[in-house]
Amino acid sequence: MLLTFLFALASLQAPSPPQVQSISDLSQEFTFYMDGRFHAQYLKGVGRDARNWGSLHRLDLSNTNLLLLEDGDPHVPFSPESIAHVERYVREGSTVLLMADGGDPMPPGEALVAKLGGSLSQRAAEPPLSAVGADWEVEFRGGRVLEAGPEWTVLIQDAQQRPVLARRKLERGFVLLGSRGLFGHQPDAKDPINARWVTPLLVELATHKRFDPSRAHERAFAEHARAVGPLTLEYTDGTARSADAIAGEFALVRPHLVALTGVEPSPGMIRQLLILPTGKGGFSSGERIAIAAWWGGYPDRRYPMVELIAHEAGHSWVLPHPEPMWNEPIATYLGILVGRRLEMPEAGLTLERQIAAGRRHDPDFTRVNPLEKDAPRDLVWGKSFFAFEELERLHGPGVLAKYFQTKRAIVPAGRQGYSMDDCVAVWSRAVGQDLFPWFRSLAFQVDAERTDLE
Numbered sequence: 053m054l055l056t057f058l059f060a061l062a063s064l065q066a067p068s069p070p071q072v073q074s075i076s077d078l079s080q081e082f083t084f085y086m087d088g089r090f091h092a093q094y095l096k097g098v099g100r101d102a103r104n105w106g107s108l109h110r111l112d113l114s115n116t117n118l119l120l121l122e123d124g125d126p127h128v129p130f131s132p133e134s135i136a137h138v139e140r141y142v143r144e145g146s147t148v149l150l151m152a153d154g155g156d157p158m159p160p161g162e163a164l165v166a167k168l169g170g171s172l173s174q175r176a177a178e179p180p181l182s183a184v185g186a187d188w189e190v191e192f193r194g195g196r197v198l199e200a201g202p203e204w205t206v207l208i209q210d211a212q213q214r215p216v217l218a219r220r221k222l223e224r225g226f227v228l229l230g231s232r233g234l235f236g237h238q239p240d241a242k243d244p245i246n247a248r249w250v251t252p253l254l255v256e257l258a259t260h261k262r263f264d265p266s267r268a269h270e271r272a273f274a275e276h277a278r279a280v281g282p283l284t285l286e287y288t289d290g291t292a293r294s295a296d297a298i299a300g301e302f303a304l305v306r307p308h309l310v311a312l313t314g315v316e317p318s319p320g321m322i323r324q325l326l327i328l329p330t331g332k333g334g335f336s337s338g339e340r341i342a343i344a345a346w347w348g349g350y351p352d353r354r355y356p357m358v359e360l361i362a363h364e365a366g367h368s369w370v371l372p373h374p375e376p377m378w379n380e381p382i383a384t385y386l387g388i389l390v391g392r393r394l395e396m397p398e399a400g401l402t403l404e405r406q407i408a409a410g411r412r413h414d415p416d417f418t419r420v421n422p423l424e425k426d427a428p429r430d431l432v433w434g435k436s437f438f439a440f441e442e443l444e445r446l447h448g449p450g451v452l453a454k455y456f457q458t459k460r461a462i463v464p465a466g467r468q469g470y471s472m473d474d475c476v477a478v479w480s481r482a483v484g485q486d487l488f489p490w491f492r493s494l495a496f497q498v499d500a501e502r503t504d505l506e
């Protein structure tokens with residue numbers, strides 16, 4: 053019954069053939085927004101998207117009709133080959149959307165904008181913005197105006213009638229150039245500003261080119277991959293110069309993580325290390341950890357990179373049972389401990405700063421339940437770090453390793469769910485003492501009755 057019903061539902065919702073086959077580029081700059089959120093906000097009902105992780109000039113664009121680009125990370129110039137590739141793509145009939153703002157210095161995307169006949173400027177757009185010849189409502193998150201010559205049609209202008217979004221035809225295709233501030237930003241895709249006119253505009257321009265919807269629309273991945281010890285190191289032309297150094301940092305960090313946790317990463321985890329073209333962020337999907345090539349000012353500053361690598365790797369260490377509330381704090385705490393073992397003074401400072409920030413919400417850490425839904429982030433993190441440090445002081449040395457070893461020993465991989473009550477049960481077993489009262493004295497509302505782990 054259920055299957056039949058689901059099948060019927062699926063066929064009702066089967067989308068009509070996509071009008072837009074887009075590529076979101078992550079090779080000039082990685083952002084979580086471009087990794088699916090732009091598509092969710094503007095193209096979900098009308099198009100299919102694939103992500104490009106590899107160098108732009110190597111990308112097969114033949115069966116697509118829209119390329120989505122931001123103005124790029126300052127460390128990754130648009131190569132002459134990539135610029136020529138995009139220009140050819142447009143001339144042959146496709147559309148490129150370039151979300152770009154001038155600055156000092158100019159972003160790398162300026163070189164591509166120039167080749168396509170436009171120019172960015174450093175002058176701030178002055179609200180309110182308005183549509184030219186259309187009754188679109190325009191929302192704007194701030195940005196710069198453009199320079200657009202007579203071959204451009206201005207679509208959105210600022211209060212001084214200077215262009216903020218413009219389009220031009222270039223042979224058989226189109227360029228749409230506008231400030232990044234006209235589009236959403238939220239990582240959860242909940243701010244699809246201007247979607248009411250952005251979506252039809254993208255469809256109108258992109259559908260000038262036909263593509264074959266029956267052909268697979270596959271992502272292109274980082275083009276360089278090679279073995280470094282037990283890892284496959286993945287990178288592009290644009291991140292090549294950071295890749296070896298970061299792989300070296302990982303090799304340095306890894307044994308410290310093994311020492312701190314007392315266990316190897318969970319089976320099958322951390323096979324790939326992907327270098328992301330950005331100074332911001334990273335992620336772990338368990339098997340693959342992805343690290344921002346210039347995180348925290350790397351390579352000039354090393355501590356933030358060591359902390360990030362240990363953090364992302366730490367996510368793979370805790371699987372298949374991440375600690376619910378502690379998922380992020382415990383990963384960063386591992387980073388801090390690795391930094392401490394490497395005698396980096398920033399590690400201790402980071403720890404003290406976070407504990408102090410937590411105390412602003414709960415001076416002696418006995419009042420606010422960090423498991424409360426609306427508990428402030430600083431409280432959750434500060435109190436967690438405080439608890440980990442106290443556990444080490446009271447039950448150490450090496451108490452974290454005892455916790456991880458106990459967890460591996462008594463929590464089966466196939467177990468459904470892992471709650472904070474389960475966590476405290478594991479901690480208790482690890483130190484040989486019932487820690488529920490102690491955690492409750494710190495206002496963690498945990499309960500031994502709710503766990504079946506002894």
Ligand SMILES: [Zn+2]
Binds near residue numbers: 363364379380383
């Ligand atoms: Zn994380």
